[in-house]
Amino acid sequence: MGLFERELEAAELRKELRSLREGGRAVTVTGDAGSGKTALLAAVLGPEPTGLTGDASTTGPRVLRGLCDPLGTPRPLGPIRDLLGRRSTSDVTSDVEARLLELVGPEPTAVIIEDAQWIDAASVEALRFLVRRIERLPLLLVITYRDADVSLGHALLPLLGEIARSEHATQITLGPLSAEAVRAIVGDSGLDADRVHELTGGNPFFVTEIARHPGERLPPTVRDAVIASTFGLARDDIELLQLIAAAPDALDDRLLPHLHIDVPTLRRLESTGLLVRTRRGVAFRHELARLAIVEGTAAGTRRMHHAAILEAFVALGSSDHAVPRTTPSQPATRTPASVTRGWPLRTRRGRDRTPRRSPSSRWPWRGSSRRSRREPSCSSS
Structure with missing residues (x-):
């Protein structure tokens, strides 16, 4: 669809x-997952393969790519092996710096290291050299990474510090698209x-x-990309991520202790790249990602999560009258009576009166005349 x-x-x-x-340059390209880092490089440098097959052309420099993979343990010198075209580390670890200098040689070369948020420490040292x-x-050295995934103690930081101190470096940050660009797409x-x-x-x-996929409630590619971000989380952490997804806007920071979400747990959840800290609390970086997590949660579990959030508000002593309206109209039976009395959709007998959805509300992009906060519509009327 273009850039x-x-x-x-x-x-x-x-x-x-x-x-x-005139001299070499280092460029960092940062942005969220899906912000178009790879597409930008392909538009400027071309979609060349990795390794030594990226020969020089008559119109531009030779392009070499090294990839970092989302492994539990980063493969030693993974992107460097891609650059050198080697499958084992035995013939790479010795004199790796000299091999990189020989690889660049006198010919203009663009070296791209993609997804450096997954880089290993040995590759960082070689690139610092x-x-x-x-x-x-x-040499044009281009490092792409997700800046939200790089926090204190990350293996990439020594390389980023080296680049930041260099007078021959540039940073490119890819932000979100404007509403005008979305209309064009x-x-x-x-x-x-x-x-x-x-x-x-x-x-x-x-x-x-x-x-x-305008006719689908949630494109499978989006759902799969979001779910893949949770790989490596323990089952308990996944359930806490689903709990946070039950809060449409954000989960108030004051509720975290009552929901047994401590700092180490929060860091593990933030490592998925799905969450962001806001003034309102812990929220999903994108509403669509939150919807993908919600859809992967069983209905009974969702009711339990909503009840837990309500109970946490009660334990906190919150007098926020908007709290009941941010949750579904069917709380679990153990929801405190002090909360359910304020529920606008409950009858005096305690039965739930859940409004039926119109056929169009089953699709996030298909609107109705009345938009719900929980079931947003994206179709023009």
Whole structure:
């Protein structure tokens, strides 16, 4: 569907390429998952394969790529092995710095290290060696990573610090798309572009997939990408992630102790890249990601989560009258009576009167005349 609102970033990257013969440069490209880092590089440098097959062309430098993989234990020198075209570490670990200098040689070369949030420490040291000498090399070193995934103690930080201290470095940050760009992507598909922008947060991947699957409640590619982010979490942590997803706007920080979410647990959950800290509390970075987690939660479990949040508010002594309206109209039977008395959809006999959904409300992108906060609509009327 093309590259939207990345003209300035692409121009900056092309400018760095043009200055290659004057001296090397290091460029970091950061952004959330799905923000278009790979698409930007493909638009400027071309979708070349990894390793030594990226030969020089008559129109630009040779392009080499090294990939970092989301493994429980990062593979030693993984991206460096991609660059050198080696399958084992035995012939890479010895004199790796000299091999990298030989690889670059006198020919203008662009070296791309993708998804460096999963990099190993040995690769970081090898790349730091290049950065310290980059002004004397015909090298454009491009590091892409998800900045939200790099916190204190991360293996990538020494390399980022080396680049930050260099006078031959540039940072490119990819932000979310504007509502105007979302309208251009959605086109005449019948989707409500403003609602799509609101639910996706302008994430290019989410927006593009919704535009490709306008008739589906949740595109399977989006669901699979979100669920894959939870790989490696223990079952208890996944249940806590589902609990946070039960809070539509954010889970108030004051509730965390009452819900048994401590700092180490929160850090593990934030490592998925799905969560963000806001002034309101812990929230999902994108509403669409929250919906994917909610859809993967059994209905009975969702009721238990809503009840737990309500009980935490009661234990906190909250007098927020909006609390009942942020939860479903069917609380669990153990929800405190002090809360359920304020529930607008309960009868005097205590039976739930849940309004029926219209057929269009089964689809997040298909609207009705009355929009619900929990069942957002993205279709234009």
